[in-house]
Amino acid sequence: MPRETKIPLPTLERLATCYRYLTDIESRNVETISSSAIETATGIHAAQFRKDLSYFGVFGRPGIGYDVDDLKRRIAGILKVENEQPVILVGAGNLGSALVGFFGLPQHNFHIVAVFDNNPRKIGQTLWDLQVQDVGRLSETNAQLGARIGIIAGPAVAAQNITDVLVDAGIRVILNFAPTTIRVPDGVGVRNVCFIQELAVLSYYLSKLPEPNVG
Amino acid sequence: MPRETKIPLPTLERLATCYRYLTDIESRNVETISSSAIETATGIHAAQFRKDLSYFGVFGRPGIGYDVDDLKRRIAGILKVENEQPVILVGAGNLGSALVGFFGLPQHNFHIVAVFDNNPRKIGQTLWDLQVQDVGRLSETNAQLGARIGIIAGPAVAAQNITDVLVDAGIRVILNFAPTTIRVPDGVGVRNVCFIQELAVLSYYLSKLPEPNVG
DNA sequence: CAGGGGTTGTGCATTATTTCACAGCCAGCG
DNA sequence: CGCTGGCTGTGAAATAATGCACAACCCCTG
Ligand SMILES: NC(=O)c1ccc[n+]([C@@H]2O[C@H](COP(=O)([O-])OP(=O)(O)OC[C@H]3O[C@@H](n4cnc5c(N)ncnc54)[C@H](O)[C@@H]3O)[C@@H](O)[C@H]2O)c1
Ligand SMILES: NC(=O)c1ccc[n+]([C@@H]2O[C@H](COP(=O)([O-])OP(=O)(O)OC[C@H]3O[C@@H](n4cnc5c(N)ncnc54)[C@H](O)[C@@H]3O)[C@@H](O)[C@H]2O)c1
Numbered sequence: 001m002p003r004e005t006k007i008p009l010p011t012l013e014r015l016a017t018c019y020r021y022l023t024d025i026e027s028r029n030v031e032t033i034s035s036s037a038i039e040t041a042t043g044i045h046a047a048q049f050r051k052d053l054s055y056f057g058v059f060g061r062p063g064i065g066y067d068v069d070d071l072k073r074r075i076a077g078i079l080k081v082e083n084e085q086p087v088i089l090v091g092a093g094n095l096g097s098a099l100v101g102f103f104g105l106p107q108h109n110f111h112i113v114a115v116f117d118n119n120p121r122k123i124g125q126t127l128w129d130l131q132v133q134d135v136g137r138l139s140e141t142n143a144q145l146g147a148r149i150g151i152i153a154g155p156a157v158a159a160q161n162i163t164d165v166l167v168d169a170g171i172r173v174i175l176n177f178a179p180t181t182i183r184v185p186d187g188v189g190v191r192n193v194c195f196i197q198e199l200a201v202l203s204y205y206l207s208k209l210p211e212p213n214v215g
Numbered sequence: 216m217p218r219e220t221k222i223p224l225p226t227l228e229r230l231a232t233c234y235r236y237l238t239d240i241e242s243r244n245v246e247t248i249s250s251s252a253i254e255t256a257t258g259i260h261a262a263q264f265r266k267d268l269s270y271f272g273v274f275g276r277p278g279i280g281y282d283v284d285d286l287k288r289r290i291a292g293i294l295k296v297e298n299e300q301p302v303i304l305v306g307a308g309n310l311g312s313a314l315v316g317f318f319g320l321p322q323h324n325f326h327i328v329a330v331f332d333n334n335p336r337k338i339g340q341t342l343w344d345l346q347v348q349d350v351g352r353l354s355e356t357n358a359q360l361g362a363r364i365g366i367i368a369g370p371a372v373a374a375q376n377i378t379d380v381l382v383d384a385g386i387r388v389i390l391n392f393a394p395t396t397i398r399v400p401d402g403v404g405v406r407n408v409c410f411i412q413e414l415a416v417l418s419y420y421l422s423k424l425p426e427p428n429v430g
Numbered sequence: 431c432a433g434g435g436g437t438t439g440t441g442c443a444t445t446a447t448t449t450c451a452c453a454g455c456c457a458g459c460g
Numbered sequence: 461c462g463c464t465g466g467c468t469g470t471g472a473a474a475t476a477a478t479g480c481a482c483a484a485c486c487c488c489t490g
Contacts, residue, residue, distance in 0.1 A: 011358045016415040042396045045228050054469060062468040063456035080422040094316050097279060098309035104394060107410045148421055172424055173417040179235050181257045189420035191413050196323045198232040198406050200294045202388040205404035206363055207295040209387055277438040279488035
């Protein structure tokens with residue numbers, strides 16, 4: 001029963017998917033859930049899921065399954081999403097405003113606590129309940145906020161620049177929406193989200209799909 | 216030299232990343248590029264990249280590297296992104312409007328040609344240069360547009376519903392932004408993009424990161 | 431035309447991840 | 461209490477993906 005071995009990245013992604021699902025069904029009054037029920041709901045292979053949990057010493061009850069409430073708490077503990085976490089966002093454009101207004105974030109304990117931009121026209125504007133601040137003062141501001149998670153929603157050309165500013169301000173992990181690869185020093189984590197890339201892969205799928213068998 | 220064997224999904228994702236990068240450097244007048252240069256720019260391991268290309272019979276020149284222009288065209292051909300592709304979008308909310316206004320899409324040949332919603336207040340509104348249409352008429356409209364790529368930007372509770380409508384209208388691949396797992400019939404491709412999941416994984420990283428070694 | 435520095439394509443070893451399959455456990459029931 | 465149907469945890473086998481290492485190749489230079 002390895003407790004602290006290296007965890008495969010796919011395992012973490014599956015746990016996150018599952019966590020999302022558990023928050024869903026929590027509202028309905030489901031008490032316990034089996035790994036195979038999770039498979040049908042999320043597409044995660046049942047044995048895979050059980051093994052994922054076993055990495056962390058999370059166990060269900062044979063013959064019964066997992067206690068929904070407990071399972072959710074345990075996964076939250078693993079992913080460290082039990083407590084509210086401050087997040088700062090750079091780039092108050094189209095995507096940035098959508099993110100600030102996205103209620104799904106606070107619902108999952110991620111709170112955007114500050115928004116920055118470098119455009120004088122944007123600085124000072126109010127986005128939902130936040131005032132856009134000058135990116136030049138990011139470091140200063142974050143010294144007080146203490147956020148360690150940052151989101152890049154600025155243009156690709158500025159992404160590296162923004163990255164450097166974020167890292168300088170003590171940000172330790174970055175979610176990057178700009179369609180470009182950013183360089184970070186060791187000890188800083190990055191995940192890229194690129195819609196175009198997703199569409200490109202879908203486009204490939206599309207070309208390989210058999211013709212529809214409609215009458 | 217396997218031409219039409221099963222292609223690993225990571226290979227496609229890497230090609231998409233690389234494609235994005237190539238469009239970047241095309242503007243500057245770079246003629247050729249080596250796999251190791253691609254590695255430093257994108258983080259994709261050089262040998263890996265060469266192997267990825269070899270699946271498709273795309274070859275560079277030993278001692279020289281790859282012709283940028285040609286390579287870009289070849290990858291575009293693989294991913295089938297050489298020609299304009301119509302895309303339809305469901306959900307004219309925060310995220311939906313950001314997507315419609317996102318110039319990166321047409322730049323990469325993806326054109327959002329119609330937007331649908333079920334909220335009477337949204338229907339008829341103009342989003343950039345598109346008028347929001349009633350989702351009830353999606354199938355009818357798409358019979359003319361012939362789009363085969365669909366984007367879901369509606370709420371999670373409606374996602375399955377929207378999926379069914381899309382599939383019914385002849386959509387063959389779906390990019391799903393709703394934080395829920397959707398079921399599709401065989402022969403329909405799906406990719407999910409879930410920001411919360413990304414943040415959750417980052418949150419895990421964060422907890423495992425060594426403390427910053429700042430003086 | 432020989433030699434050198436640089437780069438590719440790819441078989442093979444290595445590492446990572448998934449899947450199988452089954453012993454062991456649990457609750458309910460007669 | 462003993463059996464039964466259902467579900468878990470996990471070692472071992474299978475599959476997938478990556479990284480290595482090197483022959484083959486190309487251009488340039490002298
Ligand atoms: N809009 C979308 O749906 C969408 C989708 C996928 C990816 N993206 C990517 O997200 C990023 C933002 O997209 P958008 O549509 O919101 O663009 P946008 O132009 O609307 O917003 C970009 C914002 O970043 C600000 N900015 C520019 N340079 C900056 C800097 N150095 N420091 C701080 N702020 C700076 C600009 O002033 C602007 O407000 C882009 O990289 C885009 O490719 C957008
Ligand atoms: N806003 C973000 O930054 C963001 C980020 C990540 C994921 N998401 C996800 O994207 C989706 C949309 O987010 P949003 O912030 O734009 O929400 P939103 O509420 O602003 O927009 C949702 C839109 O979908 C429409 N809609 C609802 N039911 C529909 C149906 N059955 N058919 C057609 N249209 C329908 C609504 O009328 C509304 O216009 C949500 O699932 C959300 O979780 C949003």
